[in-house]
Every structure is written in structure tokens, then in C-alpha cells.
Amino acid sequence: MASKIVQQTEELVQPILDELSLELVDIVYEKEGPNWFLRVYIDKDDGVDIEECGQVSERLSTKLDEADPITEAYFLEVSSPGVERPLKKETDFEKHIGKHVYVKLYEPISGEKEFTGDLVDFKDGNATIRYKEKTKQKEVEIPFAKIAKARLAVTFD
Structure with a gap:
């Protein structure tokens, strides 16, 4: 309903x-x-x-x-959706390249189901996120179909 x-x-x-x-x-x-x-x-x-x-x-x-x-x-x-605006469509990802995002997945990639980092690219249905693990910068490519939830994320620098 x-x-x-x-x-x-x-x-x-x-x-x-x-x-x-x-x-x-x-x-x-x-x-x-x-x-x-x-x-x-x-x-x-x-x-x-x-x-x-x-x-x-x-x-x-x-x-x-x-x-x-x-x-x-x-x-x-x-x-307004506010500062932590949801990213629902592929075009949302394309428009927000360079922004800090939070992404939750349906199933793990590299053992993780949640990533917070910078959306560095979105092409061919895949989001590339640069995130920090301890002291190392890493990147993960996430197929759009595996994203359960995504939103812009606020950072406090």
C-alpha cells in the first residue's frame, strides 16, 4: 500500500x-x-x-x-532533504562527485558493508569511494545495484 x-x-x-x-x-x-x-x-x-x-x-x-x-x-x-541528503538515483551520485558520503551495502565488499569517504567517481554504474582505514587511504568500487542506502555525510574538520 x-x-x-x-x-x-x-x-x-x-x-x-x-x-x-x-x-x-x-x-x-x-x-x-x-x-x-x-x-x-x-x-x-x-x-x-x-x-x-x-x-x-x-x-x-x-x-x-x-x-x-x-x-x-x-x-x-x-x-529540504537537509545536509545529509539521500542519494537514491545514479544521477544523484554523478552530481555529488567530490562530496563526502556514507554508503551501506546489501552484501559485503572486502568484508565491509558500510563505507564513509569521498565519492571520487561514478561511471558505468559503479561508485568509487576513497576512505581511510587506520592511517591508509583506500579506494573501493561499489556497483550501484549493491547499494542499500546512501547519503551525503557531514564532516567535522
Whole structure:
């Protein structure tokens, strides 16, 4: 059910985002305690502001009311993905080469299932991450299909 709601929401919100030159980062439909939340994360190169989030929220709310894909009561939230933005699509990786990332895998590579380091390349469906192990710099090439979760990672230098 949740995946169908996410898909329908994406179909409703994408034309709004295209018109406003905004990017859809993620849609999550989840229950927290007794309440359901439909969260839509949007972005653009120089970040989104509260006004843009409000605009998308108002327009999407109207479209959701018309289409009525959700039977239970829920809260709609439209926001920026924040500094630890998820990387969901191959194009997300391509756009964030040079950034610090956290990647969790479905299955281990070189005995590890999690890597935090710099995304140095993404080509032919593979992410190359440079990370530090003790005092050595290492690189790992990770096939996109093996990535369970990925996001930008904040560093404190």
C-alpha cells in the first residue's frame, strides 16, 4: 500500500516540481506512533527555502485532495532533504562527485558493508569511494545495484 501511495504522490508532484524547476529527492509514507506522515523531500542546486516548500505543499495538497489516494488521516510535509541528503538515483551520485558520503551495502565488499569517504567517481554504474582505514587511504568500487542506502555525510574538520 505504501509503495502505491508513494508512486501516486510522485505522479502528482512531479509536474509541480518541473514547473518550479525543483528536483524530487524522495517520498516517504510512514507511520509514527498513531499518525501517518507523507513526506516529500525537494531540492535544487542552491537549496530550497521555506517559501518554495510551502508552494509545493499547497499545490500538492490540492492535487492529493482531488485524487484522494490515501484513505486514512495523514500529515503532509514538504521539506529540504537537509545536509545529509539521500542519494537514491545514479544521477544523484554523478552530481555529488567530490562530496563526502556514507554508503551501506546489501552484501559485503572486502568484508565491509558500510563505507564513509569521498565519492571520487561514478561511471558505468559503479561508485568509487576513497576512505581511510587506520592511517591508509583506500579506494573501493561499489556497483550501484549493491547499494542499500546512501547519503551525503557531514564532516567535522
